[in-house]
Amino acid sequence: MIRPANPSDEPAIRQCAEQAYAPYVAVIGRKPAPMLADYAAQIAAGIVHVAVEDHSAVLGFVVCYAEQRHMLLENVAVLPSAAGQGVGKSLIDFCENAARQRGLESVQLYTNERMTDNLSIYPRLGYVEVGRRIEQGFKRVYFEKRLRP
Numbered sequence: 001m002i003r004p005a006n007p008s009d010e011p012a013i014r015q016c017a018e019q020a021y022a023p024y025v026a027v028i029g030r031k032p033a034p035m036l037a038d039y040a041a042q043i044a045a046g047i048v049h050v051a052v053e054d055h056s057a058v059l060g061f062v063v064c065y066a067e068q069r070h071m072l073l074e075n076v077a078v079l080p081s082a083a084g085q086g087v088g089k090s091l092i093d094f095c096e097n098a099a100r101q102r103g104l105e106s107v108q109l110y111t112n113e114r115m116t117d118n119l120s121i122y123p124r125l126g127y128v129e130v131g132r133r134i135e136q137g138f139k140r141v142y143f144e145k146r147l148r149p
Contacts, residue, residue: 002094005048005061012058013039013048020060020077027114033138034075037063049094051078051087062091064098064107070144071099073109092125100147107147110140 005013017039021032042048047065050058060078064071073095078087099107111118113132119141123129127143134140 002049002051002062002090004046005043005050007040007043009048009050009058009061010039010043013043013050013061016058016061016079017075017077019080024112024115028112028138030137032112032115033136034077037075047074049091051091059085060087060091062095064095066099066102066104067108069104070106070108071095071102071104073107089125096145096147105147106144108142108144110142113139113141 017034017037021035024032025035039048042063045065048061048063051060051062052058058079059082060076062073063075064073066072073092076088076091076095078091096107107127108130109122109127111122113119122143125145127145129141130144131142132140133142
C-alpha cells in the first residue's frame with residue numbers, strides 16, 4: 001500500500017535513504033543528495049509518499065511534486081531488504097498516475113551519472129534521457145517520460 005507520509009515516518013524514511021544510497025557514497029565520492037535531504041520539511045509539504053507492509057513498516061518512499069507542466073520525481077528509494085519485490089516500480093507508477101490525475105504532460109527525474117543501474121532502469125520504464133548537467137557538484141542525468149492523457 002502507498003500512502004502519504006506523516007511526521008512519524010521521518011526516521012524510517014531517513015533510514016531507508018541511508019541504506020538505499022550507502023553503496024553510492026564511495027562511487028560518487030560523497031553522500032548523494034537524497035542522503036542530505038530535509039525529509040521533515042518534505043513530509044510537511046505533502047510531497048512524500050511511503051510504500052508500507054501490512055503492519056505499516058516502511059519499505060520505500062517517493063518524493064514527487066508538480067512543477068509547471070510536469071511532475072518532478074525527485075527521489076525514489078527502497079530498503080535493500082525489499083529490493084526486487086516491485087516496490088520501486090509501484091512508487092514510480094504512483095508518481096506517474098498522480099501526474100496523469102493532475103493533467104500533467106510528463107514526469108521528469110534526474111539521477112547521478114555514477115548510479116549506472118539507474119541509467120539502465122529508467123529507459124526500461126519508458127524514460128528518455130533529455131540532458132546532463134552539473135548541479136551542486138553532482139553530475140546529473142535528466143530523464144523524461146511523456147504521459148498519455
